[in-house]
Amino acid sequence: MAQDGRSRQQRAGDTRDAIVAGAAREFDHRGYVGTSMDAVAERAGVTKGALYFHFTSKADLAGAVIAEQHAISRRYGEAAFAKASSPLETLMWMSQGLATQMVSEVMVSAGIRLSTEAATTDVARAAPYTDWMSVTADLVRAGIADGQVQDTWDPELLGRVVIPAYTGVQTVSDVLAGRRDLFERLRELWTVLLAAIVTDRVRPEIPRLVGIIAPTVAP
Amino acid sequence: MAQDGRSRQQRAGDTRDAIVAGAAREFDHRGYVGTSMDAVAERAGVTKGALYFHFTSKADLAGAVIAEQHAISRRYGEAAFAKASSPLETLMWMSQGLATQMVSEVMVSAGIRLSTEAATTDVARAAPYTDWMSVTADLVRAGIADGQVQDTWDPELLGRVVIPAYTGVQTVSDVLAGRRDLFERLRELWTVLLAAIVTDRVRPEIPRLVGIIAPTVAP
Numbered sequence: 011m012a013q014d015g016r017s018r019q020q021r022a023g024d025t026r027d028a029i030v031a032g033a034a035r036e037f038d039h040r041g042y043v044g045t046s047m048d049a050v051a052e053r054a055g056v057t058k059g060a061l062y063f064h065f066t067s068k069a070d071l072a073g074a075v076i077a078e079q080h081a082i083s084r085r086y087g088e089a090a091f092a093k094a095s096s097p098l099e100t101l102m103w104m105s106q107g108l109a110t111q112m113v114s115e116v117m118v119s120a121g122i123r124l125s126t127e128a129a130t131t132d133v134a135r136a137a138p139y140t141d142w143m144s145v146t147a148d149l150v151r152a153g154i155a156d157g158q159v160q161d162t163w164d165p166e167l168l169g170r171v172v173i174p175a176y177t178g179v180q181t182v183s184d185v186l187a188g189r190r191d192l193f194e195r196l197r198e199l200w201t202v203l204l205a206a207i208v209t210d211r212v213r214p215e216i217p218r219l220v221g222i223i224a225p226t227v228a229p
Numbered sequence: 230m231a232q233d234g235r236s237r238q239q240r241a242g243d244t245r246d247a248i249v250a251g252a253a254r255e256f257d258h259r260g261y262v263g264t265s266m267d268a269v270a271e272r273a274g275v276t277k278g279a280l281y282f283h284f285t286s287k288a289d290l291a292g293a294v295i296a297e298q299h300a301i302s303r304r305y306g307e308a309a310f311a312k313a314s315s316p317l318e319t320l321m322w323m324s325q326g327l328a329t330q331m332v333s334e335v336m337v338s339a340g341i342r343l344s345t346e347a348a349t350t351d352v353a354r355a356a357p358y359t360d361w362m363s364v365t366a367d368l369v370r371a372g373i374a375d376g377q378v379q380d381t382w383d384p385e386l387l388g389r390v391v392i393p394a395y396t397g398v399q400t401v402s403d404v405l406a407g408r409r410d411l412f413e414r415l416r417e418l419w420t421v422l423l424a425a426i427v428t429d430r431v432r433p434e435i436p437r438l439v440g441i442i443a444p445t446v447a448p
Binding site: 041167168173174177195202203205 | 405
């Protein structure tokens, strides 16, 4: 045990966390190609030896940022399940949570940047898309069972449509408005998507549902 | 006049075209950050002096690639107007044309890459998005006038939703399948979007409309 009473394993974990956090800031600022291992070591305040002990390559490091971003997003996803009273409300809270992270957490902003840039073809980046597609499909399935979603829709198809559409809205909001209009653009996207899929019983609720996608006011 | 009977201005235009074509290949392959002015000069077979005569910076060059991509896309857009017999058919032919270019023309693939990468914030890249949003809004307006689209929709809102959704589908198709499933994913996107917006009269035609978005068979 070290003097501070923490094990070598705990300290190695701290170093790894510091590296991933430093890498997120570099990737978010400079993108994948613009980021160097040297800059990450400096930003994280670790030696190059320590950096290479934890990560053998930049692709490896980018994969870790995407994995950490995805872990954060999943926690927001679980919180959405807790807050919502129906499958479609859950989808709205998830969109709200993802958008909130995207504008407030550098790990998420960096992970999304890495996941959408063509330069990162050698980085493991498929899982966040396929995971969210399957979460969406599950919620659509639950929505059909609850009579919220028309039973003529294939839940998997809607997963394959919703996640890319959501991704594109954040890309274009970034290009055109530095993400300042992200919540508004997501409400518009969901106004169209919900119009396509809800049952007549739920149709009058569309404005209330999309209204969930609003910035969280800090307490 | 030069020996070959062509004016200095014509030859300067040829050089500029060669540079933009070379830059498209470099940007498509290496992205914005990974591309150097040296590599573009070499790829285009011109001196650095000639390169800097036409383009003062990499951002300037990337802007020219995006502008050329957009010009190509607009020509496909005009062809779509000629082929289609209704506003919604025009939208389908445009989607088909854009997808075809994206998998077959390096200028378009490079332009889209530059337009979606976060690294290119200093590049002029808003116009393709805002132009296509306004073309889409015009077609929706015509669709409402023709009784194809429900008159409760705001055409501008649909422009702001359709173009980002389309952009996201191509990004995610690129990440998950190297764009091999692009046409299929676009048909699914439009199946959902059309379900939201068409009138009951047009609803039975949705499968035929989305069927337009298929790879063109080479003659």
